[in-house]
Amino acid sequence: MGMNVRKFQTFEWVDYENPKKSELAELIKPFGIDYHVLEDTLQVGHLPKIEKLNNLNFIILRAYSVSPEKQSSTISDLTNKIGFFYNDSTLITIHQKGFKFLENIGDDIEDPESLMIKIVERMLETYEKPTEWLSDLMDKFEKDVFLHKLQKFSVHDLYYGKAKARVCKKLLLLTQTVLNQVQVHPDNVTKLQDEKETLYNLIHQLDEFLEDANSLLNIYISTTSQKTNEVMKLLTIFSAFFLPLTFIVGVYGMNFQHMPELSNPYGYYYTILTMILISVLIFVWFKRKRII
Amino acid sequence: MGMNVRKFQTFEWVDYENPKKSELAELIKPFGIDYHVLEDTLQVGHLPKIEKLNNLNFIILRAYSVSPEKQSSTISDLTNKIGFFYNDSTLITIHQKGFKFLENIGDDIEDPESLMIKIVERMLETYEKPTEWLSDLMDKFEKDVFLHKLQKFSVHDLYYGKAKARVCKKLLLLTQTVLNQVQVHPDNVTKLQDEKETLYNLIHQLDEFLEDANSLLNIYISTTSQKTNEVMKLLTIFSAFFLPLTFIVGVYGMNFQHMPELSNPYGYYYTILTMILISVLIFVWFKRKRII
Amino acid sequence: MGMNVRKFQTFEWVDYENPKKSELAELIKPFGIDYHVLEDTLQVGHLPKIEKLNNLNFIILRAYSVSPEKQSSTISDLTNKIGFFYNDSTLITIHQKGFKFLENIGDDIEDPESLMIKIVERMLETYEKPTEWLSDLMDKFEKDVFLHKLQKFSVHDLYYGKAKARVCKKLLLLTQTVLNQVQVHPDNVTKLQDEKETLYNLIHQLDEFLEDANSLLNIYISTTSQKTNEVMKLLTIFSAFFLPLTFIVGVYGMNFQHMPELSNPYGYYYTILTMILISVLIFVWFKRKRII
Amino acid sequence: MGMNVRKFQTFEWVDYENPKKSELAELIKPFGIDYHVLEDTLQVGHLPKIEKLNNLNFIILRAYSVSPEKQSSTISDLTNKIGFFYNDSTLITIHQKGFKFLENIGDDIEDPESLMIKIVERMLETYEKPTEWLSDLMDKFEKDVFLHKLQKFSVHDLYYGKAKARVCKKLLLLTQTVLNQVQVHPDNVTKLQDEKETLYNLIHQLDEFLEDANSLLNIYISTTSQKTNEVMKLLTIFSAFFLPLTFIVGVYGMNFQHMPELSNPYGYYYTILTMILISVLIFVWFKRKRII
């Protein structure tokens, strides 16, 4: 376990990294925290939550903690949680994973709420990279679909991109629910409001990714069936011209002893003329039917 | 009927397994429970509910009670109910089916509410296995669709997986509605909160299964039509090359007595050259049209 | 008009079957019911509603009144209404159609509310048969789609099943809205609650039908396009093998006087070997491309 | 401008048809109506609204004002508005277009609210014809799709029918929002309730049209792809039988000098037998694969 105590002017911040259950139980005893609450801070994959205890506020939030392109749609694969306990004189943070953004926090923080909001700000910032990565991925998808590189378009990547966007969006929606329930001192209202706006902006971008993804998949399907239609037309045109002609040449390839046309000196030329005529008729008919 | 009475320090727990209506009516008479309420505890497939009676709280919840892979989408096939009646001094539980998890309950329980919450916790745990089973099923589906084993992908299993996920989700949403209406003593708020979070987590996982299932079916359809497109292209290419060539060789297979080309000593070679030329032209045209 | 008056211990029940407007106006005059309210009870296809008049409660509900398999999606085709007016001493019911379930009502009913709830119970029971019929229909659809009897699957029946389920669900949702607004004496709360639960259960089953229907139609479409894909593959395979071979035999069917291969004593066998070679090459290529 | 004043027993009704802005400004001056409110009554395409002014109630509603089959989806094309100002002693109505239903209003109206509700009733009645027209259109669509007249089914009409239903539904939903905010004297509550029910019924019917339209388009797509599948099967069957046979007859059409089969006196019959055998094999294989 790593434990780190920092004293600010008016309050104390105690940060526990990767504590064992037994260690934690002892350390936290003076605060009278319930057993079930303690478990929440240790449970892998616990979703964002807020709970008002007698003398403490308890919040769990999750920060995005892997590389943006990591392909997973499991909350515990993509994110790690921080548990906050705070009252007017103390902020306790508990987390399994070490976070860089917890290190360089300045000294000019006036109360535990402000510090908590500052950490929340940095947690929200962790979602910016994967959100941008998804946005760039969408730009790539759009290029593949619209610049006639359909065969490069990866439905596989689209599927996992959607799953990831959905998980991130869900976590941010839960975070929004939590932040909307946090009640802070009037001095901190504007800071908290700022984080809610950041959150809304991230949710908007993930929403756009999801909307675009569905829209693009439909476009991809329609483009594919349009291409199939074109290829079918081509096949039909080829067949419509050559099937009748090949039949005709087949007729005069028969070996009957009595076929008057065969001995006609112009038979060959008449046949060629007939075939040209048939081709022209088919062409005209196709033009009229708007197939060619 | 199996009846089991357990005395705790401050209260009594009476558990009825598979009681007959008449037996139940008599046993429960002292509590003045209404006839309609009694019927609820016996009705097969009754959905989760909460009702405040004069002197008792009445709750029905359902535990998942078959093997995870059981293929059904009927509430009464997949789950069995437990009815709870409780006040400050007594907890009565009524259920048709025997549940293992009702057996090894410890002695350190302080009030009927705590015991009820403990049983609810174990009921919710019964949904974990089928939820994980569905999640593993989705992983299998994803492998089938994305690792080019389309023919192994079973829309049949997807359909029944979705139906089952929907039923489980619906039951858990109803359970959520019930738990949100339960009012407990302040000491038990945190325990109950923990169960609501477990519930939310299960609902989230079923939600993900349903979202992924819809997403994957769309991808499967788009992949199928993409494959059809490729096969059609192949057919069109084969036809476009061989239909004209076969026509040409057909022409010189005709038996007309007067066909000057036939007696030309280079006729055969000219014909072959013409056919090569036509093939090249078609190839170039296909290249331009981005079909090849 | 059929009018039927029944006296219970503490109240009176007046039942009017198929009254004319003029008759009704006169009969109802002593209760001071508004003209617009009266019209509601006579209007064909009026939706479920509740209205609190000065001295009476006014409710309209609709019972399913045709055979379960009747193919219609019009509220007035499928259902018939009963209008209820009641206060502490009287229940008046007005309906155009005769209902069997109004006949054998026992004597042990204590107040007009209880009688109204009893009739509502029997009205809700009329929806059970069509709901079960729809559920059986879905089982048939599933068999058709999954047991390779695609050609027996009737999109026509699916479409009308959906329309009917939607109408029944809508009526039950309106009934739910009405029942949630009904305020009854504490003694009757549990009875009314029971009917709300019955209602919820019916809505759930219709919901499941609708979800399954949409899911199954998507599966049907994907299965159809999968079958098309397989048939196309077959066609492509046949064509890919026989188009080149037929071309080759066409070449040696030409009648040129100067074709050295024709006089080669092994020409025929070389040609057969070439064709076998080509077939093998195509087979290998198809295997590699995973088409065969 | 047409202005029409009618005196009832306890109040006055002033109806302005197609007033100019300047005229209106002057006429309405005594009531102290705000400039922006005045503009609302003149703005083309203004949506339904309600606003409480100091001493007046102000309502805008829209009546359907063109023939039912008119193909448009613009609010101002399909409907025209009436603006109502009223207090206890006066009702002012302002509208650009003349409405027949404003003419034959009886004398037995007791207050401005009643008159307003009566006019609203007649405005809602204008939506009945287009709603029925859409319902008949849907019946025609259903016949086209299900009675094997797919080629008569017009996606064009479906598209515009949907757009129109959506616009009408939206206007009626806005009207519902307005009517739910109107507060009337207890004597008029039942009359107003009646109009809300009429409104609900219209919305229900448009809802059904929209649901049916989406459902039917999906069925149409699935039917089309089913037909394509059948046609492809046919093509594949024809090809699978004739491609091999045509190849075989091509083989014996070759002109090699050394082909032992050609001089075999039974060669022709053996070949025919071989071809029958191949046909039977293909037939059996197709039967097994359930293609035939």
Place this chain on the structure above:
Amino acid sequence: MGMNVRKFQTFEWVDYENPKKSELAELIKPFGIDYHVLEDTLQVGHLPKIEKLNNLNFIILRAYSVSPEKQSSTISDLTNKIGFFYNDSTLITIHQKGFKFLENIGDDIEDPESLMIKIVERMLETYEKPTEWLSDLMDKFEKDVFLHKLQKFSVHDLYYGKAKARVCKKLLLLTQTVLNQVQVHPDNVTKLQDEKETLYNLIHQLDEFLEDANSLLNIYISTTSQKTNEVMKLLTIFSAFFLPLTFIVGVYGMNFQHMPELSNPYGYYYTILTMILISVLIFVWFKRKRII
């Protein structure tokens, strides 16, 4: 930085265009505005918001600021923000981009709220052009799809049109949320109401675009698959007629020495009759199967 101070009868309007952070910090110091609030006015792409500060109201809204046909779906590409701070005696507006509509504001404005509402009105007017442009685009799409110019229909334009409509709609919905929270003096309620109605109207039109776009894409897909079906039918018809006939002529093109038909003087004519008969049979069969 451009700063512009205008004095009205009862208040002052200070407009800052493109201020630097440092400049802004100094200028705004007397009003005691929080640091985080200041940042909001400078942050690129900040979404619409409202915040009540101690002595000031703070609003951010966004005006559409590029040409209607600009193809982008990013909030900061399409729109620019104006930040409003106001109390009873002052309106401060802050914006990066210059807006023409801020220039010609009349003198007859009575209070800062009225001026703010006037500017909001002009901001909303900026959305009218792109909304109309989208509406015209939809008319073009509809012509392309329904007037048999399917190949001119651009799914690319549809996709970007949808993305743009979605972004505009979202901004307007956020603006609606903001305006619904603005509390104004009774004199200004009607003016503000007017803007809310304008807003609703714009949202309605964007909604219609999005609904139409989805509807049209489905129609396009169904039309494409209908066309494919027709082309396939044609191909199948051609193949069904010519494959058997070509086989027959192939049979009599075989070079067996012993083929009795070949020496029959009517063999050729019998063969032609047989082929006519087969054609008629296929034709009748196709007619029955409703393929022709």
